[in-house]
Amino acid sequence: MIKAIYPGSFDPITFGHIDIIERSSKIFDEVIIGVLNNKEKTPLFSAVERVEIIKEAISHINNVEVAAFEGLLVDFAKAQNASIIVRGLRAITDFEYELQMSQTNHIISKDIDTVFFTTSLEYAYLSSSTVKEVAMFGGDISKFVPPFIIGKIYNKFKK
Numbered sequence: 001m002i003k004a005i006y007p008g009s010f011d012p013i014t015f016g017h018i019d020i021i022e023r024s025s026k027i028f029d030e031v032i033i034g035v036l037n038n039k040e041k042t043p044l045f046s047a048v049e050r051v052e053i054i055k056e057a058i059s060h061i062n063n064v065e066v067a068a069f070e071g072l073l074v075d076f077a078k079a080q081n082a083s084i085i086v087r088g089l090r091a092i093t094d095f096e097y098e099l100q101m102s103q104t105n106h107i108i109s110k111d112i113d114t115v116f117f118t119t120s121l122e123y124a125y126l127s128s129s130t131v132k133e134v135a136m137f138g139g140d141i142s143k144f145v146p147p148f149i150i151g152k153i154y155n156k157f158k159k
């Protein structure tokens, strides 16, 4: 039984994230989406909101769970009995940071390995920041996130 953690900010979850979740859920027995509650950042959605949104976005997949976490990722992985960290790679710019993080995590905890999924071509450009930048100016975000999230994002910018 191989359990994997897919950690991230998911502020908000996009079609790019959902693609990685669908693909990793076919390879691993169970995938836990770890929503990082970073107290030093001010996200658009609170961790509780992000968990709720992700649950709805991935309700069509059986072997995926969602939980928020704080602190070290390797500690969260151990607490969940997960041995694999899943991350997505888009452009070469992701590579340097991701490589450093996976090596650091492996040094801290030898039993944990990181597996990278390369982005599907149609989502290679897509990031949560892009979604927020377009939504802030009232642009069309229907190609970036599932329909039920669109109104929630615009509402945040109205406030």
Ligand code: ADP
Pocket: 007, 008, 009, 010, 011, 014, 015, 016, 017, 020, 086, 087, 088, 089, 090, 094, 118, 119, 120, 123, 124, 125, 126, 127, 128
């Ligand atoms: P973080 O703040 O940890 O980078 P994100 O929510 O931005 O959190 O991303 C979580 C993970 O999903 C990262 O590994 C990131 O590279 C990956 N990811 C984000 N967008 C895409 C995409 N469009 N295609 C593939 N992977 C992606």
